[in-house]
Every structure is written in structure tokens, then in C-alpha cells.
Amino acid sequence: xxxxxxxxxxxxAAYGPQHWWPAEKPFEIMAGALLVxxxxxxSTEASLAALKxxxxxxxxxxxxADLQAxxxxxxxxxxxxxxxxxxxxxAKFLTGSWSVRRMRATPTPMLRKTxxxxxxxGPETADAILLYAFGxxxxxxxxxxxxxxxxxxxxxxxxxxxxxxRWVEAEIFDAPRLNELHALVVAHxxxxxxxxxxxxxxxxxxxxxxxxxxxxx
DNA sequence: CACCAGGGTGGTT
DNA sequence: AACCACCATGGT
Numbered sequence: 035x036x037x038x039x040x041x042x043x044x045x046x047a048a049y050g051p052q053h054w055w056p057a058e059k060p061f062e063i064m065a066g067a068l069l070v071x072x073x074x075x076x077s078t079e080a081s082l083a084a085l086k087x088x089x090x091x092x093x094x095x096x097x098x099a100d101l102q103a104x105x106x107x108x109x110x111x112x113x114x115x116x117x118x119x120x121x122x123x124x125a126k127f128l129t130g131s132w133s134v135r136r137m138r139a140t141p142t143p144m145l146r147k148t149x150x151x152x153x154x155x156g157p158e159t160a161d162a163i164l165l166y167a168f169g170x171x172x173x174x175x176x177x178x179x180x181x182x183x184x185x186x187x188x189x190x191x192x193x194x195x196x197x198x199x200r201w202v203e204a205e206i207f208d209a210p211r212l213n214e215l216h217a218l219v220v221a222h223x224x225x226x227x228x229x230x231x232x233x234x235x236x237x238x239x240x241x242x243x244x245x246x247x248x249x250x251x
Numbered sequence: 252c253a254c255c256a257g258g259g260t261g262g263t264t
Numbered sequence: 265a266a267c268c269a270c271c272a273t274g275g276t
Contacts, residue, residue, distance in 0.1 A: 054257090071258040077274065078257085112256080113271045120259095156259045176257065220257055254276085263268075 035187055038215075039205040045218040048240050049225075052217030055166040060134045061125075062091055063167035067159050068120055073112045081108035093134070096125035120154035127152060142170045157195070165216070171209045173202045174216045178223030 055063055062082060070078040082091070084107035090096045096104065104118040111117060128134060137145055142164060149160040157175070164172040175195045183201070184192045193201075206212055225240065 067257085070256090072256060072271085073258095074256050074274075110273065112273045113258095114273075116259085116271055154259060158258060162257075174257085178257080216257080223257090256273105256275090258271105260270085261268100262270105264266085 037205060038202050041186075042206060042211065042215055042218070045222055046214070049218055049221045051214060052221055054213065054217040059091075060138070060167040061093055061128065062086075064124060064163050065091070065121055067162045067166070068117055068124070068154050069108060069111050071113070071117075071154075071159065077110045077112070081111045084108065084110075093125045093128035096122060097129045117154070120152075123153050138168060142172070145170070146172075162216075165209060165213055169209045171207055171212055173199045173206075173212060175199055176216070176219070179216075179219050181223065182219060 055066070058066075065085065066078055066082055069081050085091050085096070085104070088099075088103065088107055090099050090104065090107065099122070101118055101122055104121055105114055108114050108118055108121070128137075132148070137148070140148065145168070146160055146164060149155050149163055150157070155163070161172040161174045164170040165174060175198050179198060180192065180195075183198050187193065202212075202215070206215055222240065
């Protein structure tokens with residue numbers, strides 16, 4: 035099994051820096067994290083722009099807005115009704131006892147639990163928010179990373195998310211590289227043929243591997 | 252026209 | 265715990 039440090043370097047060499055979410059405000063990033071679920075970044079960006087144009091890109095404004103006004107802004111994104119409701123609930127949450135400032139001051143494990151308690155925030159979205167909105171060192175285990183690790187290992191049994199997380203954390207534990215890694219994994223995942231979990235030819239070619247991620251155990 | 256996109260939730264076995 | 269339908273629009 036190739037080491038994650040090596041893989042990171044090869045991905046970076048193959049695709050270059052992706053610069054995801056460089057420096058937007060936390061609330062906008064949180065909104066984006068909800069909107070992009072099972073959708074595309076193109077539609078997400080349009081929805082975010084529409085929300086911003088309507089002046090809804092703050093917890094206070096969005097919490098006070100009509101649900102339909104939010105829906106109208108994000109209609110281009112999939113699942114817009116569910117997402118509008120979730121956005122408004124998030125906004126309300128952030129105007130109550132919690133706030134972006136309080137989140138910023140909350141230790142990562144506690145913050146992660148808090149995020150997971152929100153409607154529409156599962157493990158992946160929680161980690162994405164931790165990493166991209168608050169700069170915390172979080173490993174984002176998404177479907178692309180699962181497929182990738184499964185293709186690189188000889189074990190026919192797919193690795194658990196916990197195992198994948200440990201594998202990454204062993205060598206990559208700082209937010210900037212975790213940020214870049216996730217973006218690179220997505221870029222690579224879109225590039226290779228994602229259909230067949232067994233096919234590793236795309237990795238071998240793109241990442242200059244010699245075979246199956248090769249050797250050791 | 253079928254399939255998928257930077258998932259999560261609620262219900263059923 | 266594993267599986268499933270569902271959410272819904274836009275792009276290829």
C-alpha cells in the first residue's frame with residue numbers, strides 16, 4: 035500500500051494546487067457545504083451568489099428571511115427545499131446561544147459534535163466545515179477517498195472510514211495539507227473512471243505508480 | 252434518455 | 265448494523 039504522503043505528492047504533481055475555499059467567511063462556507071451536497075460546485079456557487087445578492091448571507095438576515103425567499107435563491111441546486119430549510123435552521127441556530135464567534139472559540143471535538151447535531155450535517159459535511167470554515171485539521175472521508183483507497187489496497191474488503199482516517203492522519207495532520215488533499219482527491223476522483231472500484235489503471239497512469247500501488251503490506 | 256454530482260435523513264429489515 | 269427510498273435540479 036502506498037503511503038499517504040507519497041500519494042499526496044503525486045496528486046499535487048499531477049493536478050496542481052486546487053485552492054478550495056481560500057478565504058470566505060465561515061457562514062458562507064457552511065452554507066456552501068450544505069448546498070454542495072450531491073450537487074455541483076457550479077450550481078452551489080450560483081446559489082451562494084444569489085443569497086449574497088439578496089443580502090441573506092448572514093445568520094441574522096437568513097434567520098429572518100422567508101423560507102420561500104431562500105428557496106428562490108438556491109433553486110438551481112438540487113434538493114432546494116430540504117436545503118433551504120436546513121440553511122434557515124442553521125442561521126437560526128447561529129443567532130441563538132451559538133454564533134460563528136463561539137464556534138471559532140470552541141475546541142474541535144466539541145465543535146464537531148455540535149455540527150453533527152445540526153440538520154443536514156453528517157460526518158463529511160461536519161469535517162468539511164471544520165476544515166474549510168474553521169481551519170481545523172479534519173480528515174474528510176468522502177466517496178472518492180473510499181474508492182481510491184479501495185483501489186490501492188489488495189484487500190478485497192473495503193477499508194472502514196476509521197481505518198482510512200487513521201491512514202491519512204499518520205502522515206498528514208495539518209489543516210493546509212488536509213485542505214489540499216481533499217480537493218486533490220476530488221479532482222482525481224472526477225478524472226478517473228469511477229465506475230469500477232477494481233480498476234486501478236487510471237491511478238497507475240496518472241500517478242506514475244508501477245502496479246496496484248505496489249508492494250509492501 | 253440515463254446517469255451522476257464535493258450527502259444526509261428517516262424508515263424498514 | 266446494513267440496506268433502502270427519498271430529496272430535485274442541471275449538466276453530459
